[in-house]
Amino acid sequence: MQPMDTRPDLKPEIDFRDLLKRPGKLFGYSYFYFLIILTGLGISYVGNLTVIGKNAVPAVVLKDSSAFVADIPFQSPATxxxxxxxxxxxxxxxxxxxxxxxxxxxxxxxxxxxxxxxxxxxxxxxxxxxxxxxxxxxxxxxxxxxxxxxxxxxxxxxxxxxxxxxxxxxxxxxxxxxxxxxxxxxxxxxxxxxxxxxxxxxxxxxxxPGQIPVKKALQTVISEHESSVRRIAQMAEETTTAMSEGAEVFNRVVRDRTKVLAAFTYAGPAVTDLEQFVKMVSSGPVELGFSADVVQLSATEWSMLLRYIRETRTRGGA
Ligand code: HEC
Structure with a gap:
């Protein structure tokens, strides 16, 4: 028997001389550590994704400029x-x-x-x-x-x-x-x-001369329009319960009543010509508050729809 066999196996777990010859093996030994490090980096990456996704330089937070510009004060006209x-x-x-x-x-x-x-x-x-x-x-x-x-x-x-x-x-x-x-x-x-x-x-x-703050002036302008906004909302409410063929078509093809009524009653011009109406609606049904399939209406349905909108307009006193 050779002495090698009797001695306990002292061959080191890692044979460094062998490693020098085949450096590829090094990866095998350190692989586990790499894995841990990569996993750690990955977790931190995912955790900070919201920050990484944004600009690395924090954005300058601009305050609302109205906070800087003082409004002009109330001033009654005076001598x-x-x-x-x-x-x-x-x-x-x-x-x-x-x-x-x-x-x-x-x-x-x-x-x-x-x-x-x-x-x-x-x-x-x-x-x-x-x-x-x-x-x-x-x-x-x-x-x-x-x-x-x-x-x-x-x-x-x-x-x-x-x-x-x-x-x-x-x-x-x-x-x-x-x-x-x-x-x-x-x-x-x-x-x-x-x-x-x-x-x-x-x-x-x-x-x-008298003056009022810009903010107050804006509020006044808005409140002056509130009545027409309220009127349109009321008209929209009425269309939900209307019982006529026209109303039926209207409710079938209208997505946003307020939009349609605002466009064709209060704010919009009086549309009387059917062909013009069809062209107007078909050119951008969704923007006007109609559903996209309004374009599939039959000629009779189109004219019922127009008549109904015109009636609503008249009833609304627009
Ligand atoms: C935006 C900056 C600014 C503000 C605010 C300001 N001034 Fe002036 N003022 C100047 C400058 C610049 C001159 C220099 C003009 C010159 O040399 O001709 C000046 C000049 C003057 C002069 C000297 C004029 C002369 O004959 O040389 C007087 C007096 C004066 N200011 C008074 C006032 C008073 C009172 C107020 C507040 C109600 C005021 N200023 C607010 C910028 C300002």
Whole structure:
């Protein structure tokens, strides 16, 4: 007997020398691990399919832009009280207080809380919004009458809008607040103030047209149409119980009563010509609310259908 036979079998389970000769075998040994890894990846893939299917970069979520754009406020038509320019040109602490509030609401986005012309909205502007802390270099000037002109007319080419829609008294309040950012402001001569009065007729008051918010206007338009919508729904209801040959044909070929009635009664033109009616319906039965097999109606049925629709239209008072 050879010694090999008596010794316990120490041949390793994996013969690495053999593996080097036949590397294909390696796969046989590691196959099980691959299987586990692949299964793991597969499960995670399926689990994340919704994410993988989408763009890998998360989409920018845009909020409804109506949230950014404030609606215009309710405003009843009004005659704004006349302003005595001579009086309005003299600042009072009440005016400055009120001016500060109005400035924060209307102007600070560009001109900055502290009047430095450094508001967030003004950053990209050229020229920059006026720095109210400086006295020199103004386009129109910082006298009361000059700022009033700026607010009335705007300096459109430079990005300063007109605020002519604000009541004159509010504008004077803002003017006085704006002038507090610098000391040594120039003073208007009486002639300059009189000229302001002469140009803008401030002592006459100002009439302001009424306005309603866009949202409210839309609601009004919609509610005005509600009655016809309701009428069509009522007509549709009536057709379900009508007992005539025409009604029978109608109920057989109509899928969406409201659509058909809207097209041929309220909104639509009065169709009287049979040939025209058949052509209209056949050109797009489904869009008009008919079932597709309406085209298979006999000539008699077509005319019964048209007559029934016309009767319904008349009954509906359309
Ligand atoms: C959209 C940005 C913006 C807003 C909002 C804005 N302004 Fe201006 N404003 C400007 C710019 C830009 C100028 C510079 C115009 C120029 O240099 O001619 C300016 C200039 C001015 C001037 C100086 C005019 C001159 O003679 O140089 C005054 C006064 C003024 N704004 C007042 C106001 C007041 C008051 C408000 C609020 C009711 C306001 N602005 C709101 C952008 C803005």
């Amino acid at each position: 704004l009280p006349p302003v005595d320019v001579m009086k309005a040109a003299v600042p009072t602490s009440d005016m400055i207080e009120r001016g500060k509030e109005l400035y924060r609401a209307n102007c600070s986005s560009c001109h900055g809380e502290n009047g430095g012309g450094d508001g967030p909205a003004g950053v990209v502007m050229n020229p920059k919004p006026r720095d109210f802390r400086a006295i020199a270099g103004w386009t129109n000037g910082s006298k009361v009458s000059q700022i009033y002109t700026t607010l009335q007319e705007g300096i459109i080419k430079n990005g300063m809008a007109s605020y002519s829609y604000l009541p004159p008294a509010d504008r004077f309040a803002m003017i006085h607040y704006v002038r507090t950012f610098a000391t040594g402001q120039p003073i208007d001569t009486p002639e300059e103030l009189q000229a302001l009065e002469a140009i803008y007729q401030l002592s006459r008051g100002m009439s302001r």
